[in-house]
Amino acid sequence: MPTALITGITGQDGSYLAELLLSKGYQVIGMVRRSSTVNFERIDHLLDNITVLQGDLQDQGSLLSLLEEYKPTEVYNLAAQSFVPTSWGQPALTGDVTGLGVTRILEAIRFVNPKIRFYQASSSEMFGKVLEVPQKEDTPFYPRSPYGVAKVYGHWITVNYRESFDIFATSGILFNHESPRRGLEFVTRKISDTVARIKLGKTKELRLGNLEAQRDWGFAGDYVRAMWLMLQQEHPDNYVIGTGETHSVREFCEIAFSHVGLDYKDYVVVDERFYRPAEVDLLISDPSKARNQLKWEPAVSFNQLVTMMVDSDVARHTKMS
Numbered sequence: 001m002p003t004a005l006i007t008g009i010t011g012q013d014g015s016y017l018a019e020l021l022l023s024k025g026y027q028v029i030g031m032v033r034r035s036s037t038v039n040f041e042r043i044d045h046l047l048d049n050i051t052v053l054q055g056d057l058q059d060q061g062s063l064l065s066l067l068e069e070y071k072p073t074e075v076y077n078l079a080a081q082s083f084v085p086t087s088w089g090q091p092a093l094t095g096d097v098t099g100l101g102v103t104r105i106l107e108a109i110r111f112v113n114p115k116i117r118f119y120q121a122s123s124s125e126m127f128g129k130v131l132e133v134p135q136k137e138d139t140p141f142y143p144r145s146p147y148g149v150a151k152v153y154g155h156w157i158t159v160n161y162r163e164s165f166d167i168f169a170t171s172g173i174l175f176n177h178e179s180p181r182r183g184l185e186f187v188t189r190k191i192s193d194t195v196a197r198i199k200l201g202k203t204k205e206l207r208l209g210n211l212e213a214q215r216d217w218g219f220a221g222d223y224v225r226a227m228w229l230m231l232q233q234e235h236p237d238n239y240v241i242g243t244g245e246t247h248s249v250r251e252f253c254e255i256a257f258s259h260v261g262l263d264y265k266d267y268v269v270v271d272e273r274f275y276r277p278a279e280v281d282l283l284i285s286d287p288s289k290a291r292n293q294l295k296w297e298p299a300v301s302f303n304q305l306v307t308m309m310v311d312s313d314v315a316r317h318t319k320m321s
Helices: 012-023 041-046 060-070 084-089 091-112 146-165 187-199 220-230 249-259 288-294 302-320
Strands: 003-007 027-032 051-054 074-077 117-123 169-174 206-208 238-241 268-270
Touching (some): 003 012, 003 060, 012 027, 012 220, 051 060, 060 091, 074 091, 084 091, 084 146, 091 117, 091 146, 117 146, 146 169, 169 220, 187 249, 187 302, 206 249, 220 238, 238 288, 249 302
Parallel strands (some): 003 027, 003 074, 027 051, 074 117, 117 169, 169 238, 206 268
């Protein structure tokens, strides 16, 4: 039975990845930070089948201990301070966790067992002020937030350990991926949750920033499958994962509201407080390498993703009423 260690297992991606690995016969070890209020909501249904242990990307010793004791064959580093607006309020913390944290776990792998296969969750935010459309593996990076900058560091240190120490270190440059498990602080979930509350008469408006910002949005459940496929290849590499389509925040609102029989124009209020200090205007992937080499294709369309998220939030708020 292969063993996988997932950092950030309590997050959206960690929960979907744990489900996938369990279905493939893995023993799954999840790493969580020490906290008095750890939220297991996304993995509550998995707790009988996985092992959850304390560890921290800021603490080298905890990473060494986990690798030495549980001897994973694969490590998926999904942990990060991953909310872009927060990275402006806590830039040093973001750099330490999202950037230097990658170095610490790679050092632990190099010290304990260089044969461990490593996946680094890189991000389309690394492209930032895009220098090429669409973006592919060799598109230059131009990050526009402390989060994006930290992810660029994590990406390149992964490449460095691969080339310097012959470690199977793979970087997945994932474009925006959403689901009903997305945190409420992210714009897609903010939209789906507020649409549900408006439909049920619990609130009257949705305040958003730049409605024209465009993203390449896919379903998180599809993207964790790509992560696993990357670690099953003969050689480590970098892969862009996305749908190859772009949609605006306005379009997301239009579909979400119309799904429950409402017109977004009657409820959406543009609020400049939600604009980023440095906006990323257009991110769109060229996932042809992943499609050709990994044989990966997204299964859930943009429309299906939006309506899935709205339906989930309507059901949740209805149950709470």
